Amino acid sequence: MDDNRKIADALLAEPVFDTLPRQDVARFLSHVTERTFQPGEALHRQGEPAAESFLIVEGAVQVTGAGGGGAATIGEGFLGEEAAIGMKSYLATATAQTAARVLALPREALQDISRHGPIRDRLLASYSGRFTGESAALAHEGAGRKPAPPARESMRLMVGWLLAIAAPVAIYVSLAGKGILPNVQSVYLLAVLSVSVTMWIFRLLPDFVPALFAVLCIVLFGLAPPQVALGGFASNTLFMALSIFGLSVVITVSGLSYRVLLVLLRIGPAHKAWYNLSLFLTGLILTPVVPTTNGRVAVLAPFTNDLLEAIGQKAARLEGPRLTASVLGGVSLMSSIFLSSKSVNFLIFGLLPLQEQSRFQWLYWFYAASVAGAVLLVLYGLAVALMFRNESRPAISRELVAEQLRILGPMNVAEWAAVFGLVVLLVSFMTAAIHRIDIPWVALAILFSLLMFRFLSESDLRQRVDWTFLIFLASLIGLVAAMQNVGLDVWIAQNLGWLKRVMTDNFPAFIGLLAAAIFVVRLALPINATVVIFATLLLPTAIAEAVNPWVVGFAILILSENFIWPYQASYYIQYVSMARPEAGAESPRLVMLHVLEFFMKLAAIYASFPFWRALGIL
Numbered sequence: 374m375d376d377n378r379k380i381a382d383a384l385l386a387e388p389v390f391d392t393l394p395r396q397d398v399a400r401f402l403s404h405v406t407e408r409t410f411q412p413g414e415a416l417h418r419q420g421e422p423a424a425e426s427f428l429i430v431e432g433a434v435q436v437t438g439a440g441g442g443g444a445a446t447i448g449e450g451f452l453g454e455e456a457a458i459g460m461k462s463y464l465a466t467a468t469a470q471t472a473a474r475v476l477a478l479p480r481e482a483l484q485d486i487s488r489h490g491p492i493r494d495r496l497l498a499s500y501s502g503r504f505t506g507e508s509a510a511l512a513h514e515g516a517g518r519k520p521a522p523p524a525r526e527s528m529r530l531m532v533g534w535l536l537a538i539a540a541p542v543a544i545y546v547s548l549a550g551k552g553i554l555p556n557v558q559s560v561y562l563l564a565v566l567s568v569s570v571t572m573w574i575f576r577l578l579p580d581f582v583p584a585l586f587a588v589l590c591i592v593l594f595g596l597a598p599p600q601v602a603l604g605g606f607a608s609n610t611l612f613m614a615l616s617i618f619g620l621s622v623v624i625t626v627s628g629l630s631y632r633v634l635l636v637l638l639r640i641g642p643a644h645k646a647w648y649n650l651s652l653f654l655t656g657l658i659l660t661p662v663v664p665t666t667n668g669r670v671a672v673l674a675p676f677t678n679d680l681l682e683a684i685g686q687k688a689a690r691l692e693g694p695r696l697t698a699s700v701l702g703g704v705s706l707m708s709s710i711f712l713s714s715k716s717v718n719f720l721i722f723g724l725l726p727l728q729e730q731s732r733f734q735w736l737y738w739f740y741a742a743s744v745a746g747a748v749l750l751v752l753y754g755l756a757v758a759l760m761f762r763n764e765s766r767p768a769i770s771r772e773l774v775a776e777q778l779r780i781l782g783p784m785n786v787a788e789w790a791a792v793f794g795l796v797v798l799l800v801s802f803m804t805a806a807i808h809r810i811d812i813p814w815v816a817l818a819i820l821f822s823l824l825m826f827r828f829l830s831e832s833d834l835r836q837r838v839d840w841t842f843l844i845f846l847a848s849l850i851g852l853v854a855a856m857q858n859v860g861l862d863v864w865i866a867q868n869l870g871w872l873k874r875v876m877t878d879n880f881p882a883f884i885g886l887l888a889a890a891i892f893v894v895r896l897a898l899p900i901n902a903t904v905v906i907f908a909t910l911l912l913p914t915a916i917a918e919a920v921n922p923w924v925v926g927f928a929i930l931i932l933s934e935n936f937i938w939p940y941q942a943s944y945y946i947q948y949v950s951m952a953r954p955e956a957g958a959e960s961p962r963l964v965m966l967h968v969l970e971f972f973m974k975l976a977a978i979y980a981s982f983p984f985w986r987a988l989g990i991l
Contacts, residue, residue: 396628432473533575584848605850616816656703684767694957695761
């Protein structure tokens with residue numbers, strides 16, 4: 374029996390691990406090591422940093438100094454629980470009384486898996502049996518204190534709120550009664566929009582709150598009937614997004630996504646090129662089925678940490694930035710290529726005319742974007758290969774991967790349900806012309822089935838579906854409908870004559886201007902807000918000038934997704950917070966890669982022109 378099998382069996386012999394999701398136990402296994410101690414050797418000493426906990430496999434251990442009490446001999450269970458429950462240092466000394474074999478459980482990995490109630494309760498119960506509350510209080514002293522917000526953050530908030538108050542007043546004073554806008558309702562709506570945009574620029578509130586504020590003002594001021602302003606909450610687009618969110622939760626929670634990554638590592642060579650490709654491919658596979666970039670990062674970041682730990686510290690420092698580039702590229706590069714890969718894609722879809730919506734369903738959207746996607750894959754792969762070359766030769770034990778797959782066991786019913794849901798959804802996309810059922814209702818039927826058979830639990834539906842974005846999406850659809858109701862969209866189209874001429878007479882130049890404008894705006898606005906503003910301005914103009922609105926919307930999506938600085942992308946900030954230091958997530962080479970990626974996307978759009986002309990959409 375190899376060492377990994379022995380460690381896995383010893384870990385699963387502790388009953389609490391048998392209650393946890395198999396994919397979490399499999400991930401945890403890669404962090405666990407086995408150690409042996411001779412009589413008299415210390416596992417840990419009182420006052421030392423609490424870096425790891427221990428699970429006794431064989432032998433007896435004497436614990437002294439527990440809250441001032443006497444010595445206690447322990448022959449099974451956990452030791453050093455301080456590491457798992459947030460203590461800074463050990464409150465006792467643990468010494469092997471006989472020859473002992475233990476499993477060492479690192480602090481970070483154990484704290485991560487302790488989010489599950491059973492193991493958290495087990496560790497707390499084990500700890501409380503030996504330590505007094507007074508000692509615990511001392512160990513936690515100061516742990517709950519939060520640093521005061523930086524002065525720069527306070528200044529940003531103050532300036533933002535002042536502008537949010539001043540902007541609508543300035544718009545009303547300068548435009549009301551001047552005959553510039555078509556009617557007074559459009560002045561009010563523009564004033565409301567100025568408040569929401571200011572909130573987005575200065576990040577005063579979560580994205581969905583300014584959007585909801587705009588809808589509320591539209592209804593209260595009578596700028597559009599409630600059924601128009603709130604129409605997004607009953608739209609096909611909203612139910613499509615909700616259904617795919619639900620399916621993605623099952624894919625993640627069931628362990629299917631983690632299994633895919635392990636299988637990729639198992640079938641490929643033990644080489645750094647394959648490790649990078651596995652991370653990238655997993656992100657790519659998750660892109661059309663997990664409709665948030667943050668959700669895909671949440672799946673891949675923990676495994677990247679496992680990978681970095683498994684290859685050793687020296688190799689991790691050298692290879693970490695490239696692994697990070699592979700993860701970020703895998704989860705974000707193809708976001709605009711698949712309709713279902715990002716929630717804001719549904720916004721563009723919802724703004725298309727009904728005839729174009731029936732045309733640009735999932736499969737045709739992917740087909741129309743495929744050339745751009747292929748160009749991006751080639752250019753990004755070359756850039757990563759050239760920019761992150763190093764001499765490291767990391768190798769991961771194939772036996773460890775095999776043991777992790779053994780712990781996962783055969784595919785469970787929930788995984789098969791997720792696969793079935795994906796197949797049904799894909800087939801419905803491919804046969805839409807035959808069955809003539811709107812795809813959102815097929816997706817909703819899949820969601821209903823997952824709920825009915827309890828593959829998607831009520832708690833997972835509440836906690837793991839991005840309800841705030843669904844509110845954001847529905848509110849924005851209502852906001853655009855309100856603009857149409859007051860005639861603001863027609864006024865914008867009429868007053869963008871120069872843009873019309875460029876769009877119709879020299880479309881390549883229009884794309885260049887659009888790229889420059891988005892690059893500048895993205896320095897201040899988040900991705901979703903940028904897409905909303907440019908789509909609201911340009912899609913009505915494209916429709917009026919007989920330019921295919923999908924092409925314009927796709928260009929907006931692909932160019933808005935890029936970022937250079939961390940604050941421009943929430944999923945990058947999330948990855949930095951989750952990744953180990955060896956990942957090199959803030960490497961200057963990654964900044965350069967992000968700059969190059971913007972030009973790669975611009976090149977991908979231009980390379981698609983002949984293909985789009987052949988399709989008759991350009």
